[in-house]
Amino acid sequence: MRQRIRTSHLRTSAAFVAAAAIAAAVPALAAPSAYAEEGAADLVISELPKTSPKPGDVYDENVVITNKGTAAADGITFRVRLTRGLDFPAQVPGCTYTTVEDKVRQALCEIDEVIEPGASIETPVRFKALPTALMEAVQYGTSATGEAPGEGYDDSHRRLTLTADSSADLAAVGEDTEALAGDRQSITVRLRNDGPGWIQNQESDDQTALMVRIPKGTTASVVPKACSPFGIDGPSGPGGTPGKPTYVCVPDDNTLDVGEEVPFTFTLDIGKDTKTTTGEVKATSVYDIHPAFDKNPANDKAAIRIAIPTDYEPDPTPSEGSSGGSGTGGNGSSGGNDPSGQSTGGSGGTGGSSTGGSGTGSVDGNLASTGSDGTPLIAGSAAAAAALGAGLFLAVRRRRAAGAETG
Structure with missing residues (x-):
């Protein structure tokens, strides 16, 4: 047997008086709707007024439930759902609170009232705007006969969209x-x-x-x-x-x-x-x-x-005074020197290679040591490793297009 709560849990005594006044003042609503089954209740929920609350504001409005059918509605299951930027300011005894799909907060309440054909009652809808509130929606209502509502929207189960005063x-x-x-x-x-x-x-x-x-x-x-x-x-x-x-x-x-x-x-x-x-x-x-x-x-x-690298450009011709070796020192080998300063260990050939020339071409932005998908890149066609102190550095250069002799 389902648990029911008296509507006194959901509204003040003044609301009872208002409900009775509404029931007396709207006899025209007693006529059944075109879709009401003969001998069945046909509940209709009024619409909530639009709002644009600031974060922290509490919204507190009543909706009117009217029976436009030909039979009484004995007890009502009333449901409220709030999107994640909204929450209930307090829990009402007799209502069940859960979080359903997509972080939607839900209250399912049993209202122990009998609504005769043509009669109306009021029930509140209350929520507060959280600090994260922005584009929100409130689902509220019941089914035409007072049972739990389905997932669609109609005159007995409505949806209010709102935009909070935020960004x-x-x-x-x-x-x-x-x-x-x-x-x-x-x-x-x-x-x-x-x-x-x-x-x-x-x-x-x-x-x-x-x-x-x-x-x-x-x-x-x-x-x-x-x-x-x-x-x-x-x-x-x-x-x-x-x-x-x-x-x-x-x-x-x-x-x-x-x-x-x-x-x-x-x-x-x-x-x-x-x-x-x-x-x-x-x-x-x-x-x-x-x-x-x-x-x-x-x-x-x-x-x-x-x-992306630009087209390759060859090194400029080394000039006197450049940091590169020259003369009889061979192709850059480091042969020993005798006391007179003559090179004794260089290999044959003339015109040593410059150590300061760049043979990798220019790049608009530095080309990382890895290319697409982490593949190591070698910028030239030759690479040499040289020990310097305790460290080992990788020097990569392209062979000079001008046809530097290798000896």
């Missing part, structure tokens, strides 16, 4: 990496919520998203399922479709909690003739509309930058 700061996070022309490189871009409000659009499908513009000279070959091609004013294909210039990426469940950062990883094929290139990420919505709750546009955009 949330979306931030786009880009990527700065290095790669080689003709190679493949992964990039990870992110969408972050710096709060104070959590984010989930309760009123439309224009959910928060990250716009990703692929750098020129590259092709997106592997795309996250959460990222759809973007057309003129919205998504234009299924998520994960490769080869498009622009994508719009959405978080799981269209939800961003405060402090949450959602990553999206793409794999890019880099053209053989591609030079250092850039793309862009932007915090926006699925239809590329700037969210009204975001009051700080300064961090809405960020760059995707891929530094």
Whole structure:
């Protein structure tokens, strides 16, 4: 047998008087609705007034439950559900409080009242706005016969959407990496919520998203399922479709909690003739509309930058006084010197190699010691290891294109 509570737990004595007055004042509501079954109750719930509470505010309003059917409703199961930025200010005896899917807070209360055809009662709906409140929804009501409501909405079970007097700061996070022309490189871009409000659009499908513009000279070959091609004013294909210039990426469940950062990883094929290139990420919505709750546009955009080496340029010709060896010292060997200063251990040949020349070519941005996917890079066609003190350093250079003699 279900537990019931008297409505005195849910409202004051004055509310009882108001309920009786309403019942007497609305005899016209006694007519059954067109959908009421003969000999059945048909409960209708009034709508809650709109609100835009500040975090910390308590909302306290009554709804009217009217029986427009032809039979009495003997006891009512009344349910209230609140999205995660809202909570109940206090627990009422006789109500059961739980947290259901998607962090929704629920109160299920049994009202021990008989509502005759044409009669009405009142019951309160109370909630408070939490510090994280922003875009919220309140579900409230019963079923037409007074049993527990289902999952849809109708005249007996309603839904109120509201926007708290608060904000949330979306931030786009880009990527700065290095790669080689003709190679493949992964990039990870992110969408972050710096709060104070959590984010989930309760009123439309224009959910928060990250716009990703692929750098020129590259092709997106592997795309996250959460990222759809973007057309003129919205998504234009299924998520994960490769080869498009622009994508719009959405978080799981269209939800961003405060402090949450959602990553999206793409794999890019880099053209053989591609030079250092850039793309862009932007915090926006699925239809590329700037969210009204975001009051700080300064961090809405960020760059995707891929530094790629330029064409190789040979070393300049060594000149007198350069740090490189010259004369009869051979190809840079360190042969011993006699007291007269003559080289005694150098190998044959003339014109030693300069130790200060650069043979790796220029890079717009430093090329890291690893390339795409962590593969070690060798910038030239020859490498030598030399001991210096107790340490061992790897010197990598390209052979001079001018045809330096090796002896």
